[in-house]
Amino acid sequence: MSKLSLSVGPQHPGSGHMRIILTLSGDYIIEAIPDPGYVHRGEEKLAEYRNYIQNIPHLERPVVLDATGAIFPYVLAVEDLMNIIVPERAQFIRVIMAELNRIISHLYYMAIYGIFMGHSTMFMWPVGDREVFIDLANTIAGQRVTYAFLVPGGVRNDMPEKVKEQADKACNYFEKRLIEYEHIFMNNPLFEKRTKGVGILPKQDAIRLGVVGPTLRASGVKSDVRKDDTYSIYNQLDFEIPVSNACDSWSRAWIHMEEMRQSMSIIKQCLKRIPTGPVKLNLKQIKVPPGESYSRVEAARGSLSYYLISDGGKVPYRVRIMTPSFRNLITIPYIMKGVMLADMPPTYWGIDYWPVEADR
């Protein structure tokens, strides 16, 4: 059969601007080459021209859904170089925000997964339920999506007392909703048919290619930075790492569902144990001594790391951002191979690839 070359994108092969060049044989994909870069902002260069505080808002921008995950390793790296220890209450608030952002990002993932399958209800429900958590984040950090809330030395403001009640209400509501999601979407025969056994990434490949996040865990590798290279207060918390050996698109969605349950459990534990006290060190100025630091956290899509070099000046000498989407880009040729063209969008979205985050 003759081959056909097809360019998908750059206008939204899924969500965000990115192109995939497919080679088709009939209905089947025999080769897929990703072509990123349409939303490249030069964040690493920008960071060399702004001081350590001015850098915070713009470094969050590539990852609006998971702003805390994006800025968490940055503040950890700055604090590591400055050799300061953050007050404990601030550590708890940071973890609460990080887990809230994980839920917000995962809900968006489920919504877009739904619309890629032509399943409008699965688009409407998670987007609606996401508001519950956005409101909660708004109560804590004062903004809906990008907060600039984490700063070197703590968090910008203390959270109001009513958060506990609001969080309990949100979690109780959402735990029931997750069961409904399972009925309407996860166990939906149409969804299963188009994702089970599709987009396979074997365990060996996942390790070799250095894949991260839910995609890695769906390929049977039990690895999560929160446990492996623990940071902040995660070693004091009790939570599970969901793993699946199915290696397919369906199991990637399942991992996201389970992780939202774990995140809610973490938020509840934090709110129960959060101590009173200051939330920010009283730093007169951010003076970072020369040196370098590499820090990583488990953001919503996987390991997000910063390699920060300071020469003792007002601005960083070099900021290297490595995002989970950029690292998972390498899987696209593997998971697409042999997939039907009609199943390309869900397979693409299965790895939770976010073009803006990848291009930085």
Next chain:
Amino acid sequence: MVETSNTESTLIEREQKLAADLKSRFGDVLEITIKSKRIKIKVKSERLLDIANYINNELGFDHSTSVSGVDYPNSKEFEVVYHLSTYGREDFRDIVIAFSTRISRDEPKTLSLINIWPSVEYSERETFEMFGIIFEGHPKLEKLLLPEDWNDIPPLRKDFKPPGR
């Protein structure tokens, strides 16, 4: 709290063991620095492949988390840093090795490590376009994120000034 100090003491042992392994095996490693869970190894660029092979095969660091270029115009050098981590070795999962070499800024060439760590594919490509560093042996050293018609110097070099700055 006792538990934390325990894991920390074993962490120091593990770090020391890794560093000692490398030092005894390769006498010509330029510098090894250890700083809580992060080990930096500086090597000469011609020794890159041998030592990378050892870190992958013997120490079990099976993937690269990032490849970074750093520009030092004053000493006319680029530093190429490979950050390495492991999934296979559970006892080393918290450790990140920064494996680095310095190359001349006038003739920025180094060997690609793609045959040892396939995970460097896009990171090396990005470092190529952002710094102009040529990774010899990389199968597809082309533009990745920059516009196709970019005709200025590589933008992450210190002598490239963004418009308005």
